Amino acid sequence: MPVWKNxxxxxxxxxxxxxxxxxxGSVFVGFYSADKISGAFPALACAxxxxxxxxxxxxxxxxxxxxxxxxxxxxxxxxxxxxxxxxTTLATFLLxxxxxxxxxxxxxxxLGFFQEVLGMIGQKLRLNRTESLDEKVVDRIRPxxxxxxxxxxxxxxxxxxxxxxxxxxxxPFCKICPSRIxxxxxxxxxxxxxxxTSSTGYMILSIIADxxxxxxxxxxxxxxxxxxxxxxxxxxxxxxxxxxxxRLVKNYTPRCDKCGLCAKACPMDIxxxxxSKEKDILMPDCTLCGRCVEFCPDKGVMAMKxxxxxxxxxxxxxxxxxNRAQKQWExxxxxxxxxxxx
Amino acid sequence: xxxxxxxxxxxxxxxxxxxxxxxxxWVPAPAVKGHGHxxxxxGHGGGNSRHAGExxxxxxxxxxxxxxxxxxxxxxxxxxxxxxxxxxAMGTGNYHALVAKRSAGELHESAIRYIYMNxxxxxxxxxxxxxxxxxxxxxxxAPLAREHWRYYSGTDAVFVIRYRGEPLAGASMSMxxxxxxxxxxxxxxxxxxTVPLPQDFTYEKPGRAANPPAEFLLTARHGxxxxxxxxxxxxxxxxxxxxxxSTELGLxxxxxxMLLGGFMTLRKRRRKEKx
Ligand code: SF4
Ligand code: SF4
Ligand code: SF4
Numbered sequence: 001m002p003v004w005k006n007x008x009x010x011x012x013x014x015x016x017x018x019x020x021x022x023x024x025g026s027v028f029v030g031f032y033s034a035d036k037i038s039g040a041f042p043a044l045a046c047a048x049x050x051x052x053x054x055x056x057x058x059x060x061x062x063x064x065x066x067x068x069x070x071x072x073x074x075x076x077x078x079x080x081x082x083x084x085x086x087x088t089t090l091a092t093f094l095l096x097x098x099x100x101x102x103x104x105x106x107x108x109x110x111l112g113f114f115q116e117v118l119g120m121i122g123q124k125l126r127l128n129r130t131e132s133l134d135e136k137v138v139d140r141i142r143p144x145x146x147x148x149x150x151x152x153x154x155x156x157x158x159x160x161x162x163x164x165x166x167x168x169x170x171x172p173f174c175k176i177c178p179s180r181i182x183x184x185x186x187x188x189x190x191x192x193x194x195x196x197t198s199s200t201g202y203m204i205l206s207i208i209a210d211x212x213x214x215x216x217x218x219x220x221x222x223x224x225x226x227x228x229x230x231x232x233x234x235x236x237x238x239x240x241x242x243x244x245x246x247r248l249v250k251n252y253t254p255r256c257d258k259c260g261l262c263a264k265a266c267p268m269d270i271x272x273x274x275x276s277k278e279k280d281i282l283m284p285d286c287t288l289c290g291r292c293v294e295f296c297p298d299k300g301v302m303a304m305k306x307x308x309x310x311x312x313x314x315x316x317x318x319x320x321x322x323n324r325a326q327k328q329w330e331x332x333x334x335x336x337x338x339x340x341x342x
Numbered sequence: 343x344x345x346x347x348x349x350x351x352x353x354x355x356x357x358x359x360x361x362x363x364x365x366x367x368w369v370p371a372p373a374v375k376g377h378g379h380x381x382x383x384x385g386h387g388g389g390n391s392r393h394a395g396e397x398x399x400x401x402x403x404x405x406x407x408x409x410x411x412x413x414x415x416x417x418x419x420x421x422x423x424x425x426x427x428x429x430x431a432m433g434t435g436n437y438h439a440l441v442a443k444r445s446a447g448e449l450h451e452s453a454i455r456y457i458y459m460n461x462x463x464x465x466x467x468x469x470x471x472x473x474x475x476x477x478x479x480x481x482x483x484a485p486l487a488r489e490h491w492r493y494y495s496g497t498d499a500v501f502v503i504r505y506r507g508e509p510l511a512g513a514s515m516s517m518x519x520x521x522x523x524x525x526x527x528x529x530x531x532x533x534x535x536t537v538p539l540p541q542d543f544t545y546e547k548p549g550r551a552a553n554p555p556a557e558f559l560l561t562a563r564h565g566x567x568x569x570x571x572x573x574x575x576x577x578x579x580x581x582x583x584x585x586x587x588s589t590e591l592g593l594x595x596x597x598x599x600m601l602l603g604g605f606m607t608l609r610k611r612r613r614k615e616k617x
Contacts, residue, residue, distance in 0.1 A: 026485075048490045059490075068460065085435070088462050128611055167551065195591035196583075198549035210592050214599020215606075222607050 001321035007294050007312055008322075011106065015113040022110050023186050025053020040092040042100075043109035044179035044233060051187040056179075057093040058232065062157040062171040064089060070161015094240060101244025102237045102282070105228065106289035110186075111179040112228055115220040116267075122221035123330055129222045131264070138269045141229050142285065148173065149232035168201035175205040178227055181213045224267035228287065238284035246288055247305045252277040255298060262302060265295035273302075294322050364518060365561050366406060367574040368440050368455035371397035371426055396457065397428045398440055403453065406444035413437060413464040413471050435461035437468040437486070441476050452477035452573045456486055475507045479564050479571035481515065484534070486577075493558070493579035496541045501575070502533045503562050509533025513562055519579070520556035539579050548586035555580045 003009045021028065022045040040057040047055035064085045072078045097104070105112050122129055133141075152173040160170040174180060184192035193210065196202035212227075219226040228234065250256075256274060263274035268285045273292050282288075288304070296302040296314035303313040400408060400422055408420040410429055413436040420427040420440075429440070435458075442453040454476055456468075472482055482502045487493045503513040513529040521542035527535045539558065546552055555578040564571045 050491060084462055085460070130610060130614075190589055193592040193596065194583075194587035194589050195595055196587050197591075198547075198552075198586040202549070206587075206592065207595055210595035211599035211602065214596040214601075215603045216599075217596070218600045218603025218607065 001325045005318075006322065006325055007290050011289065012116075014107050015116070018108040019110050019113050021053055022108070023049055023183050024051045026051045029053055040089045040096075041104075042093055042097045042233070042237065043104040044111045044177065044231070045108075046110075046177070046179050046183040048174070048180045048192055049183035049187045050189055052183065056233070057089060057236070058153055058173055058177075059171065060089045061086065062153055062173060065154060066157035066161040066170040068161070070158045072161075073158075074162040093236075094243070097237070097240055098243055098245055101246035101288060102234075102241060102286055103246050103288040105231075105234065105237070105287035109179075109233070110183055111231075112225065112287065114182055115216065115225045115227060118217065118220035119224055125221070126331075127222050131224070133223070133269050135269075135271065138229075138271075144230040145232055145235040145238075145284075148230055149235035152176070153232050153236075166199070166201050168199065168205060172205065173232060175202075176209040176212060178209070178213045178216050181209065224269075225287075228268065229285070234285060234287075241282055241284065244282075245307045246311075247280065247307075248273075248282045248286060248288065248292070249279050249303050249305060250276065250281045251279070251301050251303075253298065253301055256301065259297070261295045261297060262292035265291040267291065295319060364401065364559055365572050365574050366403040366442060366444065366451050366453045367401050367559050367561075367576045368442065368453050369399050369401060369557055369576060370578075371399045397426055398455070398457070400425050400427065400442050400453065403442050403444065406442040406451070406453075408440070408442045411439040411441055411471060411474075411476065413466045413468060415471060415474055429457065429459075431459045431461045433461050434464040435459055436464040436466070437471060439471055439476060443477055448569045450478060450569060450571050452479065452571075453576070454480065454573065455576050456483070475504070477573055478506055479510075479562060479573040480504045481560050481562050481573055481575035483575065483577075492555075493539055493577060494582045495539050495543055495579060496582040496584070497539055499537045499539055499579075501535050501537060501560065503529045503535065503564075504533060505564055505566070505571070510564060513564060515560055515562040517558060517560050519558045541582065543581040545581060545585050550580065550583065553581040553585075 022041075022043075039055065040060055041054045042057060044058075045054045045056050046052060047059045068085055069078070069082050072082045100107070119129075156165060156169040156172045159165045160167060168175070180192050184190075193213075194206060195210065196206040216227050250273065260271075260274040263269075263271045266273060267289060268287060270283045270285050270292075272283055273281045290304050290312055293302045293304050293312045293314050297316050297319040299313075299315055301314050304311045400406065403422070403425060408422055408427055410418045410420055410427075410432070412418075412432050412434060414434070416432070418432065420429070427440070429438070432438070437456050438459050440453075440455045440457060444451045456472070468486065472486060480503070482504055484500045484502045487499065493499050501515070503510045503515060505513070510529060510533045511531045513533060513535075515527045515529065515535055516524065517527070517537060518524045519540060519542060521540070523540040523542045525537075525540070527537060529535045537560070543553065543556065557576055558579050560575045562573050
């Protein structure tokens with residue numbers, strides 16, 4: 001299959017360009033373009049990276065909730081106008097989000113790309129990979145992203161602004177965010193990798209951050225996108241997913257019951273795309289990577305659309321070629337120990 | 343409370359100890375009550391001007407014209423009272439410039455300071471304001487420490503000296519800090535000056551809040567055709583957090599996380615094999 005026809009390859013190229021832009025963007029477009037572009041990017045593009053061109057929505061959100069809304073409530077001077085910055089941040093976020101929906105994850109997020117690259121390295125190293133997680137494990141992990149959003153992005157910053165909890169919990173998600181460490185390291189800064197000994201709170205948060213980063217480094221080699229499964233951005237996106245223009249649709253046929261290749265291809269283990277009889281199958285965990293469409297062998301059953309325009313529609317010929325390309329890429333898998341024993 | 347008073351007192355001393363013979367420049371006014379001074383805010387912009395109504399002092403600026411410039415380059419004249427100006431958010435957020443200018447005979451002076459304002463996102467990049475020619479001779483931060491970076495002791499800060507909008511090769515610039523350091527610099531062929539911010543803080547206690555910032559003041563001078571130009575750039579800088587942040591421990595912790603990841607992977611595989 002020619003590479004330019006392979007959606008996954010196209011996506012990798014886009015991801016690489018986005019990575020270069022989001023991590024080193026100031027080199028190309030000058031400093032401060034963050035404020036020019038949006039200041040509220042719907043993926044983990046980091047404000048702590050000294051060369052960044054843009055930054056993710058989570059940082060202004062935590063700050064505005066903490067310093068603005070929280071402090072105002074704490075001081076008893078809360079006025080509706082206090083919400084204005086928060087609403088503007090959300091509006092900028094929504095603007096970009098309407099255009100691309102959750103494709104920010106699958107196509108633009110630096111951390112998502114990094115995890116995928118590690119996964120590819122794992123494949124090449126012939127590490128024993130877990131392609132799909134157990135259903136029960138997936139169900140258990142899913143609520144975590146809502147907790148991350150609710151507690152770390154919203155509640156703790158508010159509580160810190162009011163004065164219920166310490167200053168360290170003013171932007172707790174940033175304090176543990178692996179993208180902060182990743183993008184700053186990629187930009188040649190070591191200053192985001194530290195243990196902060198100034199207080200117990202800071203110490204705990206920095207220990208969590210560094211451990212989480214190490215954990216992702218290793219888990220990504222054998223498991224698909226470990227951090228994405230608990231990322232608050234997914235939850236944030238999920239709230240607004242109905243208004244995005246990019247859609248994932250399915251025309252259910254009884255053959256779907258037997259096949260299930262789409263769910264197997266899905267890096268986020270969304271088995272619902274296989275079992276669902278609905279038309280709209282854009283699930284909260286979806287990153288709009290399009291793999292399910294690529295690996296659906298039935299003509300026109302699955303499609304990724306921009307509003308009503310189809311971008312990619314499942315097709316038996318494409319499936320065949322894509323499958324062959326995948327096998328070629330993966331090479332012969334090392335037989336697992338169990339197979340050897342048999 | 344006592345500690346806070348003491349901190350305030352040292353801060354005021356730190357802020358003003360260099361002002362005796364310095365050229366016209368801006369400094370945040372010490373707060374009358376409550377916590378700290380204008381440079382004491384939380385997150386953004388080197389901690390400047392989180393709330394409405396911050397007060398700044400223009401030192402040695404008798405008779406100067408003062409104004410506040412928004413990120414969109416909108417200009418608001420300021421009326422100083424005994425050298426103090428109170429700046430209120432102009433509605434939009436992001437970086438604003440405090441500009442003071444004065445000319446007498448062949449001497450042209452200017453003082454510029456960038457302050458972060460809270461408000462609705464301005465939608466324009468601060469580079470517009472920073473790159474805009476606000477006075478004939480100007481010290482342009484390249485870039486300004488912003489958002490989550492600040493000027494830290496023991497790190498390098500870069501500036502470009504411009505005269506009539508163009509980089510001024512070989513220009514001379516001096517620095518003094520509220521902690522008593524001073525240094526002289528010469529710009530390179532592109533007008534750039536790299537300023538190593540001095541490690542001149544006495545380390546008190548771990549944590550940023552326990553170590554109030556100090557001010558540094560850059561002054562550039564230039565003569566052209568019998569005219570003399572002096573400009574200043576002032577900002578706050580902080581003690582390097584390396585005092586309480588350990589990279590070595592951080593790396594060790596990442597290693598720990600990797601081990602944990604390896605352990606989890608192995609356990610998962612064993613379980614799968616048992617099935
Ligand atoms: S630390 Fe994470 S959440 Fe915070 S700005 Fe960076 S990427 Fe966004
Ligand atoms: S879910 Fe993954 S891809 Fe999406 S923002 Fe989070 S880390 Fe990035
Ligand atoms: S549902 Fe499809 S598009 Fe969404 S993450 Fe899974 S494979 Fe990718």
